Amino acid sequence: MARNSHEKRAERQWLLILLPSLVLLLAFVIYPAIYSVYLSFTNEALTGAAALRPRFVGFRNYTRLFNDAKFWNALFVTFVFVIGSAVIGQFVLGLISAMALRRPIRFRRLFSSIILLPNAAPEVVAGFMWISMLAGGENATLSRIVSFFGVTPADWLQVFPLSMIIIVNTWRGIATAMILLTAGLSTIPAEIYEAARMDGATPSQMFRRITLPLMMPTILLYMLISAVSTIAVFGLVYALTRGGPGGATEVVSIYIYNQSFTAFQLGYGAAVAVVALVISLILGIAYVRAMKVEV
Amino acid sequence: MKKTVLGGLCAILLSAVSTLAQAEIIRIANHGQAGIDAMKSTVERIEKKYGVTVEVVEYPAPDKDYLTKLLTELGAGNAPDLFSIPTTAAVADMVEAGYLAPVTKEFKAWDGYANLYDVAKALAISPDGETYVMPFMLGIQEIYYRKDVLEKAGISTEQPKTWRELLDRAAEIKQKTGAYGLLFPAGVSWGSGAFDEGFQHLLVGSKTPQLVDADGKLDLNGEGIKDVFGVYKELIDKDLMPTQPLLGPEPWVVPKYQMFPEGKLAATTCGSWCYIFDWGRESKNPIPEVTKVVGTWTVPGQNSGQYVLANLAAPWAVNAKSANTELAIKALMEIGSIETQVSYAARIGNIPASKDAAKNADFQKLTELVPIHAAAENGVFLKQASGFGTVAEGVARATEALLRKETDAAGAQKILADYVKETLGDDMVK
Numbered sequence: 217m218a219r220n221s222h223e224k225r226a227e228r229q230w231l232l233i234l235l236p237s238l239v240l241l242l243a244f245v246i247y248p249a250i251y252s253v254y255l256s257f258t259n260e261a262l263t264g265a266a267a268l269r270p271r272f273v274g275f276r277n278y279t280r281l282f283n284d285a286k287f288w289n290a291l292f293v294t295f296v297f298v299i300g301s302a303v304i305g306q307f308v309l310g311l312i313s314a315m316a317l318r319r320p321i322r323f324r325r326l327f328s329s330i331i332l333l334p335n336a337a338p339e340v341v342a343g344f345m346w347i348s349m350l351a352g353g354e355n356a357t358l359s360r361i362v363s364f365f366g367v368t369p370a371d372w373l374q375v376f377p378l379s380m381i382i383i384v385n386t387w388r389g390i391a392t393a394m395i396l397l398t399a400g401l402s403t404i405p406a407e408i409y410e411a412a413r414m415d416g417a418t419p420s421q422m423f424r425r426i427t428l429p430l431m432m433p434t435i436l437l438y439m440l441i442s443a444v445s446t447i448a449v450f451g452l453v454y455a456l457t458r459g460g461p462g463g464a465t466e467v468v469s470i471y472i473y474n475q476s477f478t479a480f481q482l483g484y485g486a487a488v489a490v491v492a493l494v495i496s497l498i499l500g501i502a503y504v505r506a507m508k509v510e511v
Numbered sequence: 512m513k514k515t516v517l518g519g520l521c522a523i524l525l526s527a528v529s530t531l532a533q534a535e536i537i538r539i540a541n542h543g544q545a546g547i548d549a550m551k552s553t554v555e556r557i558e559k560k561y562g563v564t565v566e567v568v569e570y571p572a573p574d575k576d577y578l579t580k581l582l583t584e585l586g587a588g589n590a591p592d593l594f595s596i597p598t599t600a601a602v603a604d605m606v607e608a609g610y611l612a613p614v615t616k617e618f619k620a621w622d623g624y625a626n627l628y629d630v631a632k633a634l635a636i637s638p639d640g641e642t643y644v645m646p647f648m649l650g651i652q653e654i655y656y657r658k659d660v661l662e663k664a665g666i667s668t669e670q671p672k673t674w675r676e677l678l679d680r681a682a683e684i685k686q687k688t689g690a691y692g693l694l695f696p697a698g699v700s701w702g703s704g705a706f707d708e709g710f711q712h713l714l715v716g717s718k719t720p721q722l723v724d725a726d727g728k729l730d731l732n733g734e735g736i737k738d739v740f741g742v743y744k745e746l747i748d749k750d751l752m753p754t755q756p757l758l759g760p761e762p763w764v765v766p767k768y769q770m771f772p773e774g775k776l777a778a779t780t781c782g783s784w785c786y787i788f789d790w791g792r793e794s795k796n797p798i799p800e801v802t803k804v805v806g807t808w809t810v811p812g813q814n815s816g817q818y819v820l821a822n823l824a825a826p827w828a829v830n831a832k833s834a835n836t837e838l839a840i841k842a843l844m845e846i847g848s849i850e851t852q853v854s855y856a857a858r859i860g861n862i863p864a865s866k867d868a869a870k871n872a873d874f875q876k877l878t879e880l881v882p883i884h885a886a887a888e889n890g891v892f893l894k895q896a897s898g899f900g901t902v903a904e905g906v907a908r909a910t911e912a913l914l915r916k917e918t919d920a921a922g923a924q925k926i927l928a929d930y931v932k933e934t935l936g937d938d939m940v941k
Contacts, residue, residue, distance in 0.1 A: 262583060264898065462914075
């Protein structure tokens, strides 16, 4: 009996400890999520008659969405952005940096500091910083640099908009990739490489047969984290291109913003957000199951 | 002892009274540093006259971001008491959303009412017949051209009389000088400017010069709309108008602040503010002797007529959910003083809506604006209606498709109509 009362008291104490977090979770995560789903079934708007008298419209927003070429364009752009930036750019360069930093190279600390610097800049700041590099035609810093080598200057954000935001986001994300992959590399015992070396394995063989297989759990986990964070990128793209020109860089997060706060259609914007969330969840779960990643 | 206690009590009482007297705060949203500077003496006057504290909140530029922030706050119920609205196209929608307090009675009783230009009074009336916005400043828009560039190349600087003449002049400029011949703001990034500073200039002189029918429905199938997009199409296809800069995040920077001062763009739509803010003394890249080297043309009609567009330049309104609407309306009237109007004119280049400004010594010093002020009465405008904000966004999308050469004039009109129907529902559009 005494034990039961002790357990109950302990439970109550745990509940008290958890309560603030639960309240915050409810207020800032669960309630907004439920409210977004509710909004997606209304014609709620920030202006016009619908702002004063929003009404329930059933699945109208969803049927509109599936016929909306701009939504499908946003999904496609997001897919290319994630593959180009997170999967190819950040991962490849992050892995190269991580492997380079394992070796006793000169200026190692300086090198790692330089790679870490972009991560210190907030998304929007990084975006505005890169505008001076890329925008303004022949006045852009990049144009001046390439002119020196005989390349024709261009307004890079207009000519290669998606490629440019992929490059800038890759630049920002290398540090995270490098840190995570360095941690993964450090778990591989040095003796394995030593033994392989004694057996006459080349660096390429060691990479393919030791490093990659043993790093696979870290790589898969990194890919998942990186893809999720890249899907959520907003400030960088907004600062650089605002989704333009002509929707060329309109990733889903920008599309949701444009529908909600440029066209002021909160209901429709919420429907886009709900569908984007469902698609991300399905892909995420499928990825985790296919790769058998333990998260 | 008694005296000390009594003294202390008096001090507490005085402090409480003065706190109560200063307790009321009016929050005013203003757009950028120039607007805040223009309001400085007005703010002091409001504080002194009504014993309130005025808190000026700087809202973001460009206009699109300003409107987003304002509407979000209005929707959430925590917007400032008093604010300017960056585009006339948004007013009717804001009225319909119930955001703006009606001020018809106070406006007509205001001592400055009689001296306002008729066009300002007409622009202030909403589709429901009430007044919700104060038309203190006007934006008078025309085509501004580089007189020096044209004269040097032997090109006529005479007023073009039709769209054809205007397009031919632009082609001649390109051929003889290599400079772009004419710019109409276009594309999504320019925000409401694609409509306010571009599209409506031509529409008022087209075969179907209004967008709203007698029932208040939006008529987007008019022949004039297609013809207007046709003008854009020709300018773009013949490379008479710069397109690449318009697709960037700040599309006005390169053509307005670099190409025009350098003479690489010879003509563009602009408002009275251009002589002050864009290329004049407040500019970061001024054109020397701007009024001599930059001339103005009215916008010709499709086949005849001359059009000078009059807009309300960021009209002021009171938040319908303000904690103290009455006080906010009183403060609103102070913004209409000649002193404030002239202060705005000097810093931003808009035109005072009051005829009395002509008698003001400070205004007379603004020699660039004096003749425009005198001609303000002749301005024309589009009748406003609910849904205009969406039409403006639709025009931006349609012109962006033209800039990207993805469609023709008929296709652009379809993009506009489809966007408005999708957003507002079929029943809003004729």
